């Protein structure tokens with residue numbers, strides 16, 4: 618039987634492309650949406666979840682378990698930005714972003730890991746960002762949340778290694794998405810200029826890496842931070 622994968626924040630951008638790749642590769646795939654379920658993509662089981670709400674995540678997992686089976690691969694991808702300079706950043710700007718990007722990932726991993734322990738097999742993949750490694754002007758909240766994922770991943774990678782569960786972080790550089798479209802054109806051009814490969818990533822290039830980390834071939838990889846960023850974060 619094919620493995621069961623659950624991708625959070627799968628209704629757009631990287632999450633959607635990742636869920637589609639898993640489906641194409643023959644996995645049984647579920648994707649969470651918060652606002653709106655995409656039209657089509659009927660090979661994906663769509664479940665509603667807000668990662669800031671543990672009960673909503675619990676219901677989503679239960680629906681996936683009842684329909685597809687226990688989640689063996691978790692891609693914690695849901696995320697958001699609220700960029701502003703530090704002096705203007707309110708406490709809510711900071712804690713709201715932490716609650717989605719970091720605590721949301723904690724909630725999803727916590728719900729997933731118990732069944733993975735029983736099965737003695739699991740893959741947890743956190744989607745971080747180059748900003749979590751290098752920092753970024755206007756992104757103290759976002760960078761802190763994405764850096765936090767690295768510390769969390771490496772801690773639980775150590776805790777669950779003996780149970781056959783790997784925990785890794787994929788840290789993308791900039792790629793086009795609805796999240797990126799909130800960054801103005803001038804800033805996007807500036808960002809492109811900083812990328813050694815001289816361009817934004819393609820969503821599929823990031824999703825392909827996630828697919829590899831989820832595969833049996835990546836069985837000897839845990840606690841890794843895999844940069845897919847055109848070289849933007851190298852050395853950090």
Ligand SMILES: NC(=O)c1ccc[n+]([C@@H]2O[C@H](COP(=O)([O-])OP(=O)(O)OC[C@H]3O[C@@H](n4cnc5c(N)ncnc54)[C@H](OP(=O)(O)O)[C@@H]3O)[C@@H](O)[C@H]2O)c1
Nearest residue numbers: 626629630631651652667668694695696746791792794796
């Ligand atoms: N685009 C980039 O340049 C870039 C670079 C590095 C890392 N990333 C990371 O890549 C991941 C995917 O982002 P994307 O660029 O593909 O942007 P996106 O298209 O805006 O996708 C973000 C997803 O997260 C979901 N989400 C946000 N808040 C949520 C919540 N409270 N509960 C559940 N789901 C929630 C969104 O759902 P709704 O649409 O329903 O709100 C959406 O599905 C994020 O973790 C982001 O930080 C992106």
